[in-house]
Amino acid sequence: MKDHDARGIPHTTPRQSATFTQDANSDIRRAAATGIYDIRGGGAKRKVPHFDDLLFLGASISRYPLEGYREKCGTDVTLGGRHATNPIKLDIPITIAGMSFGALSGPAKEALGRGASAAGTSTTTGDGGMTPEERGHSSKLVYQYLPSRYGMNPDDLRKADAIEIVVGQGAKPGGGGMLLGQKISDRVAEMRNLPKGIDQRSSCRHPDWTGPDDLEIKILELREITGWKVPIYVKVAGARPYFDTTLAVKAGADVVVLDGMQGGTAATQDVFIEHVGQPTLACIRPAVKALQDLGMHREVQLIVSGGIRNGADVAKAMALGADAVAIGTAALIALGDNDPKWEAEYNALGTTAGAYDDWHEGQDPAGITTQDPDLMKRFDPVEGGRRLKNYLKVLTLEAQTIARACGKNHMHNLEPEDLVALTMEAAAMAQVPLAGTDWYPGKPNTSF
């Protein structure tokens, strides 16, 4: 490109709009060509304040550390002791979030069970019901009770180690799911009692209750059916965490699962994923405050999900008051999703490793988010389970490393006082001091 015109007048530098970015323009072109909104899987991809914006302080003269590899740092957690006679006892405070058979292949669900069980933690069913291979390979299995009630039956309910009533999901607070026709195989269709090949919609709200008073009665029914043996979780999206947590506890939940906007979904509208809900970081403290205000912190456990990637994220979520975390997207990556070894095939699908999110289309080169028999053969559930176990162990070791450095002999002893924030936004959301200060926005009895 010439830097001046024929008259010798210099061109200005071509300037891309900060508003009409290349991404935004490609969305417009796609919409104009198709007339249909973009559907994808995963969670929010936009940059939002996150655990990366927090740092641990570590030990100092006033805090002394524990010796790595020598002194014990506990990681066990008991979930659901409020009402259940058989609460869930996990070796590590990292659980596997709900993901459906249908969205994932049967072998992928098997691998999640294998890996979680080997690491001493639980896995969770999803929209579509419980498969025998999932139950068989999961030493502790949480059964999701979803609005669609696909595959829902009392026999599987009684086989579960806990029940998770799903009210909302971080990727789509207030929205239902969908599974496009190409993934409705014979088996998926049979489990969901739907015709094969249709675009299956999952309801956005439960068919037989609305509001917290009804939820309390629904929980009573589920407890009566299961003999008050297993914990009842209530999963809420990161929308109004203070009130949702309060109402879930009031309704009788043993455990509250809180899913921020970075938490993934199998498929929904991109505009929904990116524009509805709050970042995980913004949700934890309000939820913890709700529990504290009710005198229920640590009695009703809080599981946080949405963007957990490494042991530091685990430790930070727990320092802010969570009892445990759940992982979904990270677990899929550990299994092999978005692996660069499939780059040529991702390119053929118009994407690249790391960015592939059309899980609903069933063409996953890694053979994980598909029902295509040939693609599924690429995925070995035994190897996948081993990889997930390894990953869970690394997360645990990393979190322990940080906890010991903060002088904690149990992960649950981490506290907000161990943290500082790198940005004003993160300081405000996490309610920990901006680094180098003793202040955060909104701190009581202070002014800006």
Add this chain to the structure above:
Amino acid sequence: MQTFDLEAQGLRALNSTLHAQAENTNQTQWEIINPKGSHAIAVGLDAPIEVNVKGSTGYYCAGMNKQATVHVHGSAGPGTAENMMSGTVIVEGDASQYAGATGHGGTLIIKGNASSRCGISMKGIDIIVHGNIGHMSAFMAQSGNIVVCGDAGDALGDSCYEARFFVRGSVKSLGADCIEKEMRPEHIAILEELLERGGCDAKASEFKRYGSARNLYNFDVDNAAAY
């Protein structure tokens, strides 16, 4: 006949006692007195027993029922026989909203009227209503049958799948993708059996059949206005 005083003995004792009945129990007849609108009465049963509830019930009576016959001698609150798998539930009076919601099988007979969202997301249950049903009934109904001897409210069968709806009276409006369909001989046969099962004094020839037009089974932007 085993008699259980719910007010005196409590809900937990009731359901645990009923759950303890095995497939071959000889205690097959149960009478529950003083239900007084309690919630979650006789939920999760899984034995061929008959339970007569002498009075009205609250939410979720006979929820997730398998095999058992639960007979409510009164009216029933929301979510009666929700997610039923098999067996029979009979309500002598009226049923509140969500009756038979997500039911997979079995028969729900309502001698009075059913409120809104009757049969919502039903997955194989047969629901026979002697009276009327309320608005948004059979929303996203997947399979099974609803028989309505009276009238149906607004938006019957909205976004339904393969469920069938037989209505003798008027339908205030049909929901998205729900249409009137031809009543062929096989449907007459199905309806006659349902009417007999439900103890209805009605003739199959008096009914019209409704079901999915199947236009919304796969997303098409040209149908966006229907959603």
